[in-house]
Amino acid sequence: xxxxxxxxxxxxxxxxxxxxxxxxxxxxxxxxxxxxxxxxxxxxxxxxxxxxxxxxxxxxxxxxxxxxxxxxxxxxxxxxxxxxxxxxxxxxxxxxxxxxxxxxxxxxxxxxxxxxxxxxxxxxxxxxxxxxxxxxxxxxxxxxxxxxxxxxxxxxxxxxxxxxxxxxxxxxxxxxxxxxxxxxxxxxxxxxxxxxxxxxxxxxxxxxxxxxxxxxxxxxxxxxxxxxxxxxxxxxxxxxxxxxxxxxxxxxxxxxxxxxxxxxxxxxxxxxx
Amino acid sequence: xxxxxxxxxxxxxxxxxxxxxxxxxxxxxxxxxxxxxxxxxxxxxxxxxxxxxxxxxxxxxxxxxxxxxxxxxxxxxxxxxxxxxxxxxxxxxxxxxxxxxxxxxxxxxxxxxxxxxxxxxxxxxxxxxxxxxxxxxxxxxxxxxxxxxxxxxxxxxxxxxxxxxxxxxxxxxxxxxxxxxxxxxxxxxxxxxxxxxxxxxxxxxxxxxxxxxxxxxxxxxxxxxxxxxxxxxxxxxxxxxxxxxxxxxxxxxxxxxxxxxxxxxxxxxxxxxxxxxxxxxxxxxxxxxxxxxxxxxxxxxxxxxxxxxx
Amino acid sequence: xxxxxxxxxxxxxxxxxxxxxxxxxxxxxxxxxxxxxxxxxxxxxxxxxxxxxxxxxxxxxxxxxxxxxxxxxxxxxxxxxxxxxxxxxxxxxxxxxxxxxxxxxxxxxxxxxxxxxxxxxxxxxxxxxxxxxxxxxxxxxxxxxxxxxxxxxxxxxxxxxxxxxxxxxxxxxxxxxxxxxxxxxxxxxxxxxxxxxxxxxxxxxxxxxxxxxxxxxxxxxxxxxxxxxxxxxxxxxxxxxxxxxxxxxxxxxxxxxxxxxxxxxxxxxxxxxxxxxxxxxxxxxxxxxxxxxxxxx
Numbered sequence: 001x002x003x004x005x006x007x008x009x010x011x012x013x014x015x016x017x018x019x020x021x022x023x024x025x026x027x028x029x030x031x032x033x034x035x036x037x038x039x040x041x042x043x044x045x046x047x048x049x050x051x052x053x054x055x056x057x058x059x060x061x062x063x064x065x066x067x068x069x070x071x072x073x074x075x076x077x078x079x080x081x082x083x084x085x086x087x088x089x090x091x092x093x094x095x096x097x098x099x100x101x102x103x104x105x106x107x108x109x110x111x112x113x114x115x116x117x118x119x120x121x122x123x124x125x126x127x128x129x130x131x132x133x134x135x136x137x138x139x140x141x142x143x144x145x146x147x148x149x150x151x152x153x154x155x156x157x158x159x160x161x162x163x164x165x166x167x168x169x170x171x172x173x174x175x176x177x178x179x180x181x182x183x184x185x186x187x188x189x190x191x192x193x194x195x196x197x198x199x200x201x202x203x204x205x206x207x208x209x210x211x212x213x214x215x216x217x218x219x220x221x222x223x224x225x226x227x228x229x230x231x232x233x234x235x236x237x238x239x240x241x242x243x244x245x246x247x248x249x250x251x252x253x254x255x256x257x258x259x260x261x262x263x264x265x266x267x268x269x270x271x272x273x
Numbered sequence: 274x275x276x277x278x279x280x281x282x283x284x285x286x287x288x289x290x291x292x293x294x295x296x297x298x299x300x301x302x303x304x305x306x307x308x309x310x311x312x313x314x315x316x317x318x319x320x321x322x323x324x325x326x327x328x329x330x331x332x333x334x335x336x337x338x339x340x341x342x343x344x345x346x347x348x349x350x351x352x353x354x355x356x357x358x359x360x361x362x363x364x365x366x367x368x369x370x371x372x373x374x375x376x377x378x379x380x381x382x383x384x385x386x387x388x389x390x391x392x393x394x395x396x397x398x399x400x401x402x403x404x405x406x407x408x409x410x411x412x413x414x415x416x417x418x419x420x421x422x423x424x425x426x427x428x429x430x431x432x433x434x435x436x437x438x439x440x441x442x443x444x445x446x447x448x449x450x451x452x453x454x455x456x457x458x459x460x461x462x463x464x465x466x467x468x469x470x471x472x473x474x475x476x477x478x479x480x481x482x483x484x485x486x487x488x489x490x491x492x493x494x495x496x497x498x499x500x501x502x503x504x505x506x507x508x509x510x511x512x513x514x515x516x517x518x519x520x521x522x523x524x525x526x527x528x529x530x531x532x533x534x535x536x537x538x539x540x541x542x543x544x545x546x547x548x549x550x551x552x553x554x555x556x557x558x559x560x561x562x563x564x565x566x567x568x569x570x571x572x573x574x575x576x577x578x579x580x581x582x583x
Numbered sequence: 584x585x586x587x588x589x590x591x592x593x594x595x596x597x598x599x600x601x602x603x604x605x606x607x608x609x610x611x612x613x614x615x616x617x618x619x620x621x622x623x624x625x626x627x628x629x630x631x632x633x634x635x636x637x638x639x640x641x642x643x644x645x646x647x648x649x650x651x652x653x654x655x656x657x658x659x660x661x662x663x664x665x666x667x668x669x670x671x672x673x674x675x676x677x678x679x680x681x682x683x684x685x686x687x688x689x690x691x692x693x694x695x696x697x698x699x700x701x702x703x704x705x706x707x708x709x710x711x712x713x714x715x716x717x718x719x720x721x722x723x724x725x726x727x728x729x730x731x732x733x734x735x736x737x738x739x740x741x742x743x744x745x746x747x748x749x750x751x752x753x754x755x756x757x758x759x760x761x762x763x764x765x766x767x768x769x770x771x772x773x774x775x776x777x778x779x780x781x782x783x784x785x786x787x788x789x790x791x792x793x794x795x796x797x798x799x800x801x802x803x804x805x806x807x808x809x810x811x812x813x814x815x816x817x818x819x820x821x822x823x824x825x826x827x828x829x830x831x832x833x834x835x836x837x838x839x840x841x842x843x844x845x846x847x848x849x850x851x852x853x854x855x856x857x858x859x860x861x862x863x864x865x866x867x868x869x870x871x872x873x874x875x876x877x878x879x880x
Binding site: 287288291292295299302414415417418419420421422423426427429430434516517519520521523524527535538539541542543545547550553554557558561562565 | 694697698703705707709710712714716717786793797799800813820821824834842
Binding site: 049052054081082083084085086088089090092093094097098099100101102103108111112115116160163 | 479485486498501502505
């Protein structure tokens with residue numbers, strides 16, 4: 001497994017000349033989970049997309065993003081396409097909109113797997129089916145033959161996780177994967193994220209503004225504000241002794257919600273692994 | 274879906290009844306007495322009151338209004354629209370072939386519009402904001418602001434007179450279609466390609482494109498998905514295009530002497546041939562309603578969400 | 584009129600506005616501006632090239648093209664504007680009544696509108712000309728008869744949106760009369776949609792009416808009208824194609840200006856279209872109405 005090292009990442013808007021992400025640097029160790037927290041507009045999603053080089057053409061990015069020693073920013077678009085999905089897997093916020101609304105979800109799954117592995121249809125269905133069962137999707141074949149609007153947000157989120165399980169990437173980048181879900185689906189999806197890492201041993205970048213979820217999943221935390229990383233460190237340390245005022249504000253603001261979430265998740269003990 | 278079709282059809286029926294009634298009343302609004310028109314067109318030298326009364330009886334105009342309407346409606350349904358005052362032959366023998374010719378022109382035009390606006394819409398959406406997009410939009414803006422007959426005249430002058438490539442009028446061969454279709458297509462494609470463009474742009478910004486890219490799918494696959502989703506939105510608009518164009522080929526047909534409804538209707542208006550005008554209004558309005566219903570049903574078939582709209 | 588301000592910032596929109604007002608002015612004062620009488624025949628000057636006395640040259644009867652162009656503004660633009668105002672007026676009243684009172688009133692009025700709209704525009708116009716005979720005023724009557732239903736639908740949709748808003752409900756609870764609520768709250772709110780709908784129709788109406796004149800169904804010779812001038816030029820098109828230029832370009836300029844102004848008006852009134860990178864999913868009332876009313880002349 002490989003580490004991901006982001007150094008001096010800057011993202012600016014060409015049209016307005018505004019800096020959206022300023023000089024951020026961080027390291028994701030192999031097999032670890034780094035969470036990025038911060039309010040909306042702080043540059044979390046932009047950072048995620050920058051790692052996959054998926055920001056729109058109007059945004060300019062600089063700095064280096066090294067995956068296992070290879071600088072992704074230096075690769076051609078073609079080489080980058082081979083890395084996306086296969087070694088870097090993105091999971092987006094809203095499962096309802098992540099799949100082509102006019103095709104059954106199986107189409108996207110098969111197209112992706114065929115692209116990266118060139119398997120036969122039967123093999124793709126078999127592997128996908130197994131992965132989907134492991135994320136507790138009953139009747140995988142029926143799910144694959146459903147249109148996105150016939151499935152729930154939580155199911156679609158778990159389909160994305162199942163696809164990541166089959167693709168076995170080095171790193172899974174999850175951009176607020178639980179924000180659009182209700183509490184129960186949130187719980188199920190977070191559990192699947194936890195076991196995803198255990199099963200394929202990938203590293204994970206997990207963006208969220210929900211500190212309860214972050215506490216459950218992350219080893220390291222980056223706190224972003226206005227495009228800057230204002231604080232970073234091991235999860236427990238950030239929660240026990242936050243140094244930056246903004247971090248303290250975030251933690252206190254989420255305290256009430258946090259308590260409730262921990263209650264739902266079955267107490268604090270899960271964090272202490 | 275079946276229930277939707279029934280509901281949609283039920284909406285069309287009162288509309289058709291209203292149209293037929295309006296078309297029937299229409300002939301009574303004219304300041305001219307149809308009997309006089311008939312006598313004039315037959316070249317009767319001296320029109321006496323008796324002659325008029327006789328002709329009125331012959332035309333069945335002395336019976337009660339509602340009876341005449343129902344009689345008329347029944348015969349219309351059997352394609353019997355009476356006799357043309359001027360040509361002295363059944364209206365349908367004039368209208369039928371003309372309708373067919375206009376339908377041919379319309380369908381070929383819609384095909385051209387579809388091809389042109391999809392091609393331009395896709396190209397502009399993929400190059401949004403670049404010079405290709407800007408110049409196509411600018412050109413289409415000017416072209417849609419130009420009268421079609423003016424464009425047509427320029428094209429005739431260039432392609433038929435200067436280059437002597439294409440016929441200026443009539444409907445003799447496939448080449449006769451080129452100029453009329455081009456004129457119609459330029460006008461409408463200029464409107465519809467924008468719909469495709471903005472719908473493509475909306476779809477390109479959707480998460481499924483981002484996720485597809487993040488999964489390593491090539492742009493061609495993603496463009497295909499976006500196109501498919503954009504075309505669904507466009508289908509209802511193109512469905513609307515068929516009836517609209519069917520009813521608005523008037524100028525182009527007259528310009529290119531196309532033997533269709535547009536030419537026939539203007540000729541009938543100028544000679545005040547009421548039965549023909551009446552049948553023309555009735556047939557086109559009915560076609561308009563039917564095509565609209567069909568296009569609604571087609572859109573609902575593609576997009577299940579629309580089925581709840583009625 | 585706060586919503587008019589962005590137009591001043593767009594140079595092309597300002598130019599369009601200038602062009603339209605100049606045209607309207609020139610049309611109103613054509614008798615003072617035109618260098619010659621529009622129907623003054625000079626057979627010795629047939630097809631003369633532009634000169635100091637005749638800036639745009641002379642037509643097939645030796646008449647001054649510039650003067651005919653200026654007089655042509657009246658039927659081609661001014662009277663079209665009158666017909667537009669008439670149909671927009673009727674449509675607005677019907678739309679307000681239907682949108683505000685709802686229920687049976689709404690249902691009946693909208694069914695009538697559906698009926699009107701089920702006749703394609705050209706067909707209805709031809710029918711009216713068929714009854715009333717050839718002439719510009721009959722075409723204008725046909726247009727007023729035809730378009731009001733379309734306006735009514737647009738205005739109704741927009742009124743319904745605002746009639747649901749809290750401040751209108753509040754005004755109702757306070758016991759304000761219907762007329763007062765409409766005048767105070769709904770008219771200002773629906774005004775932008777009315778402006779966009781009317782301006783977007785204006786361009787296509789100019790084109791369509793000139794088209795009918797071109798077919799010889801509108802204004803009759805020797806009166807000057809742009810479509811009519813093109814019709815006359817067509818007979819000598821093969822030998823003197825340049826006669827098609829002046830009226831054709833005049834129409835394109837005016838219609839472009841109207842369309843551009845209408846687009847920027849819409850943009851000014853619907854900031855979502857201008858600012859967001861994301862294309863709006865739900866189209867605005869005026870925009871979707873615009874597509875429905877699109878008939879090319």
